[in-house]
Amino acid sequence: MKRKAMVLVSTMLCSQATTVNALEIGVILDAYHKSESTALGGRTEGFGSSHSELSLSQEIADVATAHLALVGEWNEQESDLELEEAYLQSAALPGGINVTAGRFLADIGYLNATHSHSDNFSERPLLYRAFLGGHYYDDGVGVSWLAPTDRYWRLSAGAFTGDELGEEKSESSIGTWTLSTEFGDDIGDNASWQMGLSYLRNRTQSSAHHDEDDHDDDHDEHGHEGHSHGAEYQGKKLYLADLVWKWAPQGNNRQQQVKIAAEYAYVDDLYGAEVDHYDGWYLSGVYQFDENWATGIRHGRVNLAEEHEHDGDHEWEESRLTETSLMLSWQPTHTQRLRLEYKHQDADHMEGADNAITLHYQIGFGAHAAHSF
Amino acid sequence: MPHIVSKLLVLSLFAVVNTAQALTIFTCEPEWAALSQSLAPEAKVFSATHVYQDPHYIEARPSLISKLAKADIAICSGAGLESGWLPALQKRASNRQVTDGADGMLYLAPFIETIGQHETKFFSTEHVHPEGNPHFHLDPERVSILAEVITQRLQLIDPDSQEQYQQTLIQWKKNWQNSIQSWQQQASQLKGQPVVVQHTSFDYLIDWVGMEVIADLEPAPGVPPTMAHAQSLVEDTRKSQPAAILTNWYQNDRAADWLSGKTGVQHLNLPATVDLKGEINNLERLFDHLLSQLQVAK
Structure with a gap:
């Protein structure tokens, strides 16, 4: 009897080992209405869809995972389809190392590598829109390493062509490279935290001092009108610091959760602009008060510079934009979310600031990738 | 004196053997932590979730990534129960021993018959698992089958202690059968x-x-x-x-x-x-x- 059971179990063991995971297909549809256009990109006025996504994922013989994401955007001014992700990722190399190659989201900051459909607000924070074009993905290679420490500590580095960061093609073959590190842990049964530091070296343009005139020409050509995919405010160096703290009674985040997130960005050795640096920050708090409902507030600011023409002379003037968003979201089922958001902007020496109300609906079908912290 | 030395030697040898044996087991749910600990009393067992948490909705927290990174074996219900968080942990933990398909990644659902299996449609908004109900630890008979499955897998991962796992399982099954009999009386x-x-x-x-x-x-x-x-x-x-x-x-x-x-x-x-x-x-x-x-x- 016992032997029989053993034989049965071992045949099952064998049969399980040979199962091949099928291709996973996922769709996310996004629809919104926004009352006014606001400064620094994000969603445009009227009806539209900002980040609808078709994703395909396939495991390749226990060695790697192939992932592809096609992202569509439609609004009253334009429609656009972008290949946002197309990469191979190793399935755990020895020593806690992971390698990613292809087109993927750069592993910097708290939000950059996360998908925007899991965000708590309908638009990325100001600093992402100003310095990273909302989110920065590019063609390149990335390596990450998880340290064998008791406390979570991860290091990661990436090298990219740089073509997707700005509107222009990069001048060097490695247009950007990144370095980042993150730490995290729990505090008792109810809380957990994570903090990170990142650096992005931008070599897509020649140094600011050499090519000042060149760049001014570019600036005139592209301007700040309409929708832009690239980062509008760039420098040689971008530093990011992030801190996230989450709290849920007994760690049961299905019922209730408080999430506080803050990030700071500093851009140095600016391209074009004749000011010392740009910087920006945001602080957000989200309270999910039962299974279906959440509310949150986010406040942020960016300190930038704008170019003005005075009697034929180009002059740079420091500018500033602050933004406060208030949101209420309802999640009737696991796959759907309806969000109402009010946004208020204040600007100094900058155009386009406005207040807006956005109603945003999102629904997912099929396979849904597991979210990171 | 030589007697003491030899005793010490045996003790230290035992200690060496013991540390080599102490497996680190990561379980997704506390029921498998309890069962694994009974079947491998020497092992260090960690459960990613506890009784006050909904196992469908867990976040891939940094602390869980670190724990999975150090595990020799991970034991989870499967049947889609952990699909919202375990893949993110596996990706970040980069631990070859517990990636899908590795001997150290044990999903239990494929070894028993789940109830409530059904077809799902792609354009469905319901949150259900086609693989069936994953809360099967509440059937004493299925637990009994899964105790054997876990023991088999422990023996595969840690072949030096095969006999020990076998003995522990036999003893466990004897006790479990006795318990089942008394539960059957209550159930009737x-x-x-x-x-x-x-x-x-x-x-x-x-x-x-x-x-x-x-x-x-x-x-x-x-x-x-x-x-x-x-x-x-x-x-x-x-x-x-x-x-x-x-x-x-x-x-x-x-x-x-x-x-x-x-x-x-x-x-x-x-x-x-x-x-x-x-x-x-x-x-x-x-x-x-x-x-x-x-x-x-x-």
């Missing part, structure tokens, strides 16, 4: 009793005992109770007078309280799994507790 008195549930957490136990689910407070699987749905259950509940309205410790039980108030049927809030830090810290105690609570309600 509950057979045929109707019950109202919230989610399918207790379905395997209800099936094994032979009780009958007459209503579910969830309007659709995985969707939290609504007032309108609870209202629609009042009449049926009054008419059939079930033994109890069952909720578990991680759920919001407002709807169950409300229905209980409307119908006079008792609301029973029970642990859906073992409470590793509390009194009901193994599967034997869990079944004892659940069956005695149901007995009292009846």
Whole structure:
């Protein structure tokens, strides 16, 4: 009897080992209405869809995972389809190392590598829109390493062509490279935290001092009108610091959760602009008060510079934009979310600031990738 | 003196052997932590979730990534229960021993027959698993099969201690069979009793005992109770007078309280799994507790 059971179990063991995971297909549809256009990109006025996504994922013989994401955007001014992700990722190399190659989201900051459909607000924070074009993905290679420490500590580095960061093609073959590190842990049964530091070296343009005139020409050509995919405010160096703290009674985040997130960005050795640096920050708090409902507030600011023409002379003037968003979201089922958001902007020496109300609906079908912290 | 030295030598040898044996086991749910600890008493066992957490909705926290990175083996229910968080942990942990397909990644669902399997459509908004109900640790017979599965896998991972695992399993099974006999006696008195549930957490136990689910407070699987749905259950509940309205410790039980108030049927809030830090810290105690609570309600 016992032997029989053993034989049965071992045949099952064998049969399980040979199962091949099928291709996973996922769709996310996004629809919104926004009352006014606001400064620094994000969603445009009227009806539209900002980040609808078709994703395909396939495991390749226990060695790697192939992932592809096609992202569509439609609004009253334009429609656009972008290949946002197309990469191979190793399935755990020895020593806690992971390698990613292809087109993927750069592993910097708290939000950059996360998908925007899991965000708590309908638009990325100001600093992402100003310095990273909302989110920065590019063609390149990335390596990450998880340290064998008791406390979570991860290091990661990436090298990219740089073509997707700005509107222009990069001048060097490695247009950007990144370095980042993150730490995290729990505090008792109810809380957990994570903090990170990142650096992005931008070599897509020649140094600011050499090519000042060149760049001014570019600036005139592209301007700040309409929708832009690239980062509008760039420098040689971008530093990011992030801190996230989450709290849920007994760690049961299905019922209730408080999430506080803050990030700071500093851009140095600016391209074009004749000011010392740009910087920006945001602080957000989200309270999910039962299974279906959440509310949150986010406040942020960016300190930038704008170019003005005075009697034929180009002059740079420091500018500033602050933004406060208030949101209420309802999640009737696991796959759907309806969000109402009010946004208020204040600007100094900058155009386009406005207040807006956005109603945003999102629904997912099929396979849904597991979210990171 | 030489005697003492030889004793010390044996002791230190034993210690060396012991450290080599001490497996680090990561389990997704506390029931498998309790069972693994019984089957591998030497092992260091860590459970990613506990009885107060809904195992469908766990975040891929940094602390869990670190724990999985150091595991020799991971034991999880499977059947889609952890699909919202385990893949993210595996990706970040970069531990070759516990990636899908590796010997150290043990999903238990494929080794038993799950109840409630069904076809899912791509354009469906329900949150259900085609693989069936993943809360199968509440059937003593299935647990018995899975104890063998876990032992087999431990023997594969840690071949030096094969015999030890075998002996532990034999002893465990003997005790478990005895327990099953006493649970069967309790169950016989509950057979045929109707019950109202919230989610399918207790379905395997209800099936094994032979009780009958007459209503579910969830309007659709995985969707939290609504007032309108609870209202629609009042009449049926009054008419059939079930033994109890069952909720578990991680759920919001407002709807169950409300229905209980409307119908006079008792609301029973029970642990859906073992409470590793509390009194009901193994599967034997869990079944004892659940069956005695149901007995009292009846």
